[in-house]
Amino acid sequence: MTALLVPAPARRGGRGRVLAARAARAPRGPARALLTTATVFLISSLITFGLGALSEANPGAAVLGETATPADIARMNHEFGLDRPLTEQFTSWLGHALGGDLGHSWFTTLPVADSIAAALPVDLSIAGLALLFAVLLGGAAGIAAARSNGGRLDLAVTGICSVLGTLPAFVIAIGLIAVLSVQAGLLPSGGYVPFGQDPGQWLRFAVLPALALSLDAAAGIARQLRTSLVGALRENYVTGAVMRGLPARRVLFGHVLRNAAGPAVTVLGMSVPMLIGGAVVTERIFNLPGIAQLSLQAAQQHDVPVIQGTLLVTVAVVLIANLAVDAGLLALNPAARRAAKSRPGEGSQP
Amino acid sequence: MRTLRRTLRLRTARTALPVLAAVALLALFGGALAPQDPLAQDTAQLLHAPGGAHLLGTDYLGRDVLSRLLAGTGDSVAGAVEAVVAAMLLGIVPGIASLWLGRVFEWVSLRAVDALMTLPFTLFAIAAVGVFGNGLHQAMLALGVLLSPLFFRVTRAAALGFTQAQYVQAAELMGASRRWILRTHLWSKILPTVAVTTAHALATALLTVTSLTFLGVGVQPPAPTWGGMLASDLGFLAQQPWAPILPATLIMLTVGALNLLADAVRDAGAAGTEPARARTAAPAPAGRPHRAGPTEQPAPKEQADAPLPA
Numbered sequence A: 001m002t003a004l005l006v007p008a009p010a011r012r013g014g015r016g017r018v019l020a021a022r023a024a025r026a027p028r029g030p031a032r033a034l035l036t037t038a039t040v041f042l043i044s045s046l047i048t049f050g051l052g053a054l055s056e057a058n059p060g061a062a063v064l065g066e067t068a069t070p071a072d073i074a075r076m077n078h079e080f081g082l083d084r085p086l087t088e089q090f091t092s093w094l095g096h097a098l099g100g101d102l103g104h105s106w107f108t109t110l111p112v113a114d115s116i117a118a119a120l121p122v123d124l125s126i127a128g129l130a131l132l133f134a135v136l137l138g139g140a141a142g143i144a145a146a147r148s149n150g151g152r153l154d155l156a157v158t159g160i161c162s163v164l165g166t167l168p169a170f171v172i173a174i175g176l177i178a179v180l181s182v183q184a185g186l187l188p189s190g191g192y193v194p195f196g197q198d199p200g201q202w203l204r205f206a207v208l209p210a211l212a213l214s215l216d217a218a219a220g221i222a223r224q225l226r227t228s229l230v231g232a233l234r235e236n237y238v239t240g241a242v243m244r245g246l247p248a249r250r251v252l253f254g255h256v257l258r259n260a261a262g263p264a265v266t267v268l269g270m271s272v273p274m275l276i277g278g279a280v281v282t283e284r285i286f287n288l289p290g291i292a293q294l295s296l297q298a299a300q301q302h303d304v305p306v307i308q309g310t311l312l313v314t315v316a317v318v319l320i321a322n323l324a325v326d327a328g329l330l331a332l333n334p335a336a337r338r339a340a341k342s343r344p345g346e347g348s349q350p
Numbered sequence B: 001m002r003t004l005r006r007t008l009r010l011r012t013a014r015t016a017l018p019v020l021a022a023v024a025l026l027a028l029f030g031g032a033l034a035p036q037d038p039l040a041q042d043t044a045q046l047l048h049a050p051g052g053a054h055l056l057g058t059d060y061l062g063r064d065v066l067s068r069l070l071a072g073t074g075d076s077v078a079g080a081v082e083a084v085v086a087a088m089l090l091g092i093v094p095g096i097a098s099l100w101l102g103r104v105f106e107w108v109s110l111r112a113v114d115a116l117m118t119l120p121f122t123l124f125a126i127a128a129v130g131v132f133g134n135g136l137h138q139a140m141l142a143l144g145v146l147l148s149p150l151f152f153r154v155t156r157a158a159a160l161g162f163t164q165a166q167y168v169q170a171a172e173l174m175g176a177s178r179r180w181i182l183r184t185h186l187w188s189k190i191l192p193t194v195a196v197t198t199a200h201a202l203a204t205a206l207l208t209v210t211s212l213t214f215l216g217v218g219v220q221p222p223a224p225t226w227g228g229m230l231a232s233d234l235g236f237l238a239q240q241p242w243a244p245i246l247p248a249t250l251i252m253l254t255v256g257a258l259n260l261l262a263d264a265v266r267d268a269g270a271a272g273t274e275p276a277r278a279r280t281a282a283p284a285p286a287g288r289p290h291r292a293g294p295t296e297q298p299a300p301k302e303q304a305d306a307p308l309p310a
Helices: A015-023 A030-054 A059-064 A070-079 A086-098 A112-147 A152-165 A169-183 A199-232 A236-243 A248-286 A291-301 A304-332 A334-342 B002-009 B011-033 B065-097 B102-117 B121-132 B136-163 B166-173 B178-214 B226-234 B245-272
Strands: none
Touching (some): A030 A304, A030 B102, A086 A304, A112 A152, A112 A199, A112 A248, A112 A291, A112 A304, A152 A199, A152 B245, A169 A248, A169 B178, A169 B226, A169 B245, A199 A248, A236 A248, A248 A291, A248 A304, A248 B121, A248 B178, A291 B121, A304 B121, B002 B245, B011 B065, B065 B136, B065 B226, B065 B245, B102 B136, B121 B178, B136 B166, B136 B178, B166 B178, B178 B245
């Protein structure tokens, strides 16, 4: 137990720092959180819409091809609603989007919402599995490192985390394919079966992409958890618990982890955009029919409604993840709960 | 300057800087150093192992891997630098301005920053390329916009901490102009923080650039890039399982060196210029129940953005 009480050495880290900088904020009370989220969603949707509005895309010309007359093109653009004022376009687009209608693709004329609804479960199920891996791997590594604070295990975990922080997810994916698929032949190197169709097969196809995605987030979690655990283990209540004769495991899981998990949960939430960002490349590598492939394909065709739709849905997913993190932080930490109630927005005051 | 001198004395900085200097030289002169034309195809020697005429072997079209690595550094590094410069311009100026331009600007800019932080890098860059046309500049400016919140927050937080310092308030009371205060008091104090953020942002940008070029966004094949090389290696893992190691190592070394340098600058600066900031740099778990000792000042970085107007 004495090993738990050694002061913390200086922390080394990689991309976790960027995450941490993006993550530095207090948990909010529910009403305030919803208000902020709504504002942020509105601004993000404005950015997303602005992206399309700023483009000089001429879908009429693109769809109809070279033989179209200017009148045909103008009629087509009118059908797309592109001759209306921008404010009117934005309000109608956002209004429809909130009702679940993201418009139609300029090229396939399929409803964008349907394409996204078909692609999103792929990402969500794999991101969910990746989050699970990240929590398990990162949690175990962080706890192990904090317990051997300064020891060989700690050095190993810190070293591995630093290396993982310097590698993009797709390099890890390529490495995993090279070792586990090509050399060992254990898992398929690409493809997808929906979970609802055959959970066993789904797992076989999902393990590698999820693992590749999760390692970076796991490194971030391990680093944060290690730092805050080392700090929390020096608190007086730990010494008190040890003196009362509580077993080390009970002190760790019953007392310390609950207090120290906050920053790790924040990093977990902040890694959701990273997971989705990384998903673009892993989807390409593993040939998964996900939302990023949809967006990439749309980008190649300049299919603005699909591009806007995928971005907007991604933002919604990220915001929901953020809300979940806030709820998690409040549930974990009674003091933050009280602070959020009594003084909204200044939860970090002691 | 003091931070710079102190940084140079650290062992980590002495390891990181030569690596970064080498990468910078490669980026500038890599194309000229390449022993062969990076696009020339030697069809007699496809997927050749290292050795002989091709020092690091050839790829699936018989192109010289060493030449492609050397020539590919330029675009990858230039893209990351472009994104970070854009992010600095978009982040630092409003970050400092938000201290003085009143609550409305403050509120709007903070919400805009929140909104930008919800957008994933790669997807947004792809969207920008889809809308504005496929090119490295479009992708990198989009990435710069998404990285700017980092600079905005860090600069604002650092400046906010120091505007409450007594010597700054004294200068204000004596009637010093804001520009003068910024130049003499704030700027040198903010600079180390900005340097740390720049190194981290460069690392993140570089990783995103390699992801994008892997997808063929920004720079299209056959032009050599680190990401593009990895993409073409992916199809031939059974024949050349070691091929991805080369570009991956270059990425790892560069990003690792940037992270080391950032840590060194932070460690060197922490002693002198950031009096109130905890060394661990972990995001303070808000409302942590532990008691704040009498000597423990509130850290400006974590708290700067907390007291927002609702």
